[in-house]
Amino acid sequence: MQLFSTLENTIYLEMAISMLEKKGIKKENIYAVPLDNRKEERKLFDTLHRSDGTSLIDIGLALATAFSVVGASIGFELALGPIYWGLIGAFIGFVIGVIIRLFTERVIKKKKRLLKGKHSEVIVIIECEETQAELVENILWNHFAIGVAKVTSK
Incomplete structure (x- = not known):
């Protein structure tokens, strides 16, 4: 089973990874990928294919x-x-x-x-057994994950 989670790049990310390693998840099964966040400003005027929901008129x-x-x-x-x-x-x-x-x-x-709000900065992918999935999910939530998703591999 795979668990995907997004977190901010804080000390809690490091604490979550070390807690997972202490609970028996191998280092090879934990994969953290930093995200490139948007640097340019959002466009003010809408196009035919994209609208942000605000009207200027x-x-x-x-x-x-x-x-x-x-x-x-x-x-x-x-x-x-x-x-x-x-x-x-x-x-x-x-x-x-x-x-x-x-x-x-x-x-x-x-x-x-x-x-406003928190911004996802890191995606963490964890490969684990289905019996460990609940434990891994709780560890991620306790260390301030922004979102968590489970994917069963068959």
Whole structure:
């Protein structure tokens, strides 16, 4: 049976490996692979094949609606008339909304992404008997594994 686990590269990883060796897992049956984490920034604009679930135009559309109503209302008393001022208001509201959303995605959410969560840094693959699988899994969880998976080999 094989167990796969992801862990952070901390002292707990070393402690887990040494605990596994003490419990009878041979060194040859423990394989640790460091991961290369993403270094470049995530793309802000979505493509046809990839989307991160955030929209850049949602605030822009809401502000465009509000500004077009205000622009059309005020446009009755201005020179160009309500239709032109409604369109001008919609354009200005849309641009302001997109700028607000770009600012929040670039500045505010970037800071949150950097602070949030644990990142897998090492994959540990352990080959063991099925009778040892529960023990190995408990050792990994007790040493702060991010995830553990079992695969039975037949």
